Amino acid sequence: MLSAINPSALKKQFPIFKRKIHGKSLTYLDNAATTQKPQAVIDTITDYYTNHNANIHRGVYQLSQEATGLYEAAHATIGRFIGASADEIIFTRNTTESINLLAHSLPPLFGKRNELLLTELEHHANLVPWQQLAKRAGMQLKFIRMNSDFTLDLADAEKKITSKTALVALCHVSNALGTINPVQKITQLAKAKGALTVVDAAQSVPHMPVDVKRLGCDFLAFSGHKMYGSTGIGVLYGRKELLERMPPYMTGGDMIKRVSYHDAEWNDLPMKFEAGTPHISGAIGLAAAVSYLQKIGMENIRKHEEHLTALALEQLKKFSVTIYHPGINHGAGIISFNLRGVHAHDVASLMDDHGICIRGGHHCAMPLMKKLGIPGTARISFGLYNTEQDVAAVMIALQSIIKKFGVKV
Ligand SMILES: Cc1ncc(COP(=O)(O)O)c(C=O)c1O
The missing domain is CATH 3.90.1150.10 (Aspartate Aminotransferase, domain 1)
Incomplete structure (x- = not known):
């Protein structure tokens, strides 16, 4: 070949x-740890700080509007890249933060279901946050077995995804073994039983076409620095209908519509999940990385x-x-x-x-x-x-x- x-x-x-x-x-x-950065991404970040730097969503002046425009366009670019809409893209620091956000904000959607199903192949980032949730909420943690050839045991998945399963969280590609998991099959099994699905796509989004609709997942997380962007910028994709029902992870500035001394009303998506000043240059740089990848x-x-x-x-x-x-x-x-x-x-x-x-x-x-x-x-x-x-x-x-x-x- x-x-x-x-x-x-x-x-x-x-x-x-x-x-x-x-x-x-x-x-x-x-490259599984982090990737190097192309000149196109470095130039975009330099240009942002050289010519457009201002805080976003806060200024009526031109610079702030330019920065806001670039930051918002980054949501749209990254959304298109994985088959999602701009308001379904939440900027986080990395895959780890995206999964922690879910472990904090998803439980109210679980109802009476009390099992979290992972696989034996997970990176600590898609294991420890769920372990902690299981301990906090008295939930049961289960694991889909790995076969001796390092693939996932689908029969075991079928057995373990039941009406008790609140969530199936799995990596698309194992960072330790390179295994590409049959995500589509797992999300179908999960959907049939009414369970939510989270895909850790840290090792797939930079290396193969990924489309959230085709995968059929509810959530998908990845890191900018593993896909030729800068460190400190990550992505959480979530289905809009679910994100709207979830409480925010962090609260404070930018993520609110109205605040009184005793209460607050949350902002629209994706701002509801992006409290405080975000990594503006990182998001714009990541959009440049995505354009670079799309060209290739x-x-x-x-x-x-x-x-x-x-x-x-x-x-x-x-x-x-x-x-x-x-x-x-x-x-x-x-x-x-x-x-x-x-x-x-x-x-x-x-x-x-x-x-x-x-x-x-x-x-x-x-x-x-x-x-x-x-x-x-x-x-x-x-x-x-x-x-x-x-x-x-x-x-x-x-x-x-x-x-x-x-x-x-
Ligand atoms: C599969 C997988 N998930 C999650 C992570 C965590 O990524 P980050 O450190 O960018 O949060 C990594 C990093 O190596 C990974 O390979």
Whole structure:
């Protein structure tokens, strides 16, 4: 399969790749943690602060109106990107905050249902907030099992989604294993039983086409910094009808229509959930990142990353490594592996000597690592600018690590 895009040309649009690390070209393969930023996004943020900076929704003067216009347009751009309307897009700090918002504001919609259903593959961000809610509200926490091939056990999902289920919350793509979960099937099962659905899309929105209507989910969360935008800006999508029925997460300025000394009336969506001065430049920068991604095309990005994943999986198999990936048909561009007898941190640290950034550790998925019986993994995760040469660089570095540790191949 040929790559659908020219990643070497795209790499040139990211100024950080001019850097040398330990005298070597930078090979960045930790995109699941955060992505690098294209000049187009950096320029948009610089332009905002250089030419349009003012607080939003508060000034009658031109600058404030410009800033407000740009901020509101960002809601619309991001909404269109995932098949939602502008008022269904709430800006948060990140995926973590989006899920915390839900864990705080959703329970009044649960009625008598008292079970929260997650999967065994969740990032702590889509686990700990629900654990805390379960403790606070006396709810039961259940988990859809993972099969031995790292895919989700659909039969188990079918068994566990019942009329007691208040909510099914699952990742679209596992940040630790790359598994692409069958979200559509799960949301259908949930809907049939009247349960709400939350999708943690932190690892899917930057890498493949995502449409909330097609997925059939009620809520979807993702982070700007993992999709070529800045840190400190995240998104929560929610179905309007549900957001309207939910109480706000934070209260204060901007999220109100009228306030008296003893009471307040909430603002319209999405402001009701955006208390205080938001990350204006982050939102505008994220809209620029979305435009950048749309120009390349999400289908093309997916195909390109699929190609690199297949290539890396094939080459890794030649080494003495254990691979934790469900295979190209069920997995995204995230590959976890362990080199026999070498700690994942050592692999990551020795890769750095070669100018290669990969992650070693539990990937904020401690229960999943425990289930796998390992402390962690080394993890390669692809972005749109990665090349076949990047894959080759990893294999050369691995060879030298194997030699250093005397691993039997
Ligand atoms: C699947 C998944 N969910 C949630 C998060 C949390 O993202 P953030 O730290 O931006 O809130 C991550 C980050 O790695 C992730 O990979």
